[in-house]
Amino acid sequence: MxxxxxxxxxxxxxxxxxxxxxxxxxxxxxxxxxxxxxxxxxxxxxxxxxxxxxxxxxxxxxxxxxxxxxxxxxxxxxxxxxxxxxxxxxxxxxxxxxxxxxxxxxxxxxxxxxxxxxxxxxxxxLPHPSLVVFGASPVAMSLAAQARQLGYHVTLAAPSGDLSVVPDADVLVDGFALGELHPAKRFIVVSTQGKGDEAALRAAVATEAAYRAFVGSRRKMAALREKLVAGGVSPEALDHVKAPAGLDLGAITPEEIAMSILAEITVERRRGQRASNFSQGS
Structure with missing residues (x-):
């Protein structure tokens, strides 16, 4: 029994x-x-x-x-x-x-x-989806905090000297060398905003992810792309980095920009599940 x-x-x-x-x-x-x-x-x-x-x-x-x-x-x-x-x-x-x-x-x-x-x-x-944020900018900080509230496992990578406050993240990496990452569907955002852009983008394209984005203008990304390709980074890999990051919501503040990026990530994350729900409900 x-x-x-x-x-x-x-x-x-x-x-x-x-x-x-x-x-x-x-x-x-x-x-x-x-x-x-x-x-x-x-x-x-x-x-x-x-x-x-x-x-x-x-x-x-x-x-x-x-x-x-x-x-x-x-x-x-x-x-x-x-x-x-x-x-x-x-x-x-x-x-x-x-x-x-x-x-x-x-x-x-x-x-x-x-x-x-x-x-x-x-x-x-399923494990919590993984968000990897490069940078210590105000957008990066807000992105980490908002993502945690939405159930993401957050890794924030930035040189410790750039951090003015302790970020709200599950894992904190000193610099841009990620090492072993949380095993889940992964989304990457580079929000270095002038501090280590090239190094962060190089690490981002070398890391497997469902989504990669750069917080910055198309012109800034084009200039960085040229430098990185000259340095041996694959042009095709860089073509998969969305710039500027986020949906066009007219965002101005760091918090709003972070929200627009998470909105875009949500679209990507839920793509297959929405189709499944609609087919079951019809």
Whole structure:
């Protein structure tokens, strides 16, 4: 009698550890079973992005393929989903085909001899998105503080001598050599504003990111681009740096400029998730 509860506690302990370590994974929970002996309601499993089940149990191969497919998709768009594994004759009675989605539920066929039904809730758990800010300018400081309030993991990189106040950041890097970074979808903003522009841009284009931007005019960026290309930096890499950073909101103050940049980052961050939400709601 003690084994299922022990297994459940072990899974939830590992969930807490993986969340604290900012690792991406899926928590799959069996919410209903009919005529299934392999797993019962409440059974849980943790699935890594590579498809391995690292803890827990959600039944055998009858449900595994459908759950792993849903797990991959959930990690890609950040949205939870429900999977219902049923015998083919029951799917036919419902008028649905294996692989079809209806009312937010994906139906899959149970080809196992048990011919049971199993509903599994697939929930992605993603690390906080990562914002890397280069510079100690007022815009950089405001960007770090606002991003933290929006749930970003913030790394601020600037020479310590340039900092007049302690920035509101998760990680503070002295200079522009980043080292190992927080493993998540990453956004980079260079807001050096005259203090180490070239070094910061060089580090920014060498770092993997979904978005890179420079706080400064197009003319300033063009001049820096010329110097950096002459110094061996790839022109294609520099072409992916947005300048000036942010949406055109008519921003004037450092706080407003930071807000316009975070608005632009939000558009980029939510792009795939918005499409998913609209398709589910339609």
């Amino acid at each position: 003690g084994r299922p509860m022990t297994a459940h506690v072990e899974v939830m302990d590992l969930v807490a550890q993986m969340k604290a370590a900012e690792q991406a994974f899926v928590l799959a929970t069996v919410v209903r079973t009919v005529s299934v002996t392999a797993a019962k309601a409440g059974a849980k499993a943790i699935i890594r992005p590579d498809g391995t089940i690292v803890a827990g149990w959600i039944g055998g191969g009858c449900a595994r393929g459908a759950v792993l497919k849903a797990a991959r998709e959930a990690l890609a768009d950040g949205e939870p989903r429900m999977v219902s594994v049923q015998p083919e004759d029951m799917l036919a009675e419902l008028g649905v085909k294996p692989g079809e989605n209806r009312d937010g539920i994906r139906f899959a066929s149970n080809l196992c001899p048990s011919k049971g039904t199993m509903d599994i809730f697939v929930e992605p758990v």
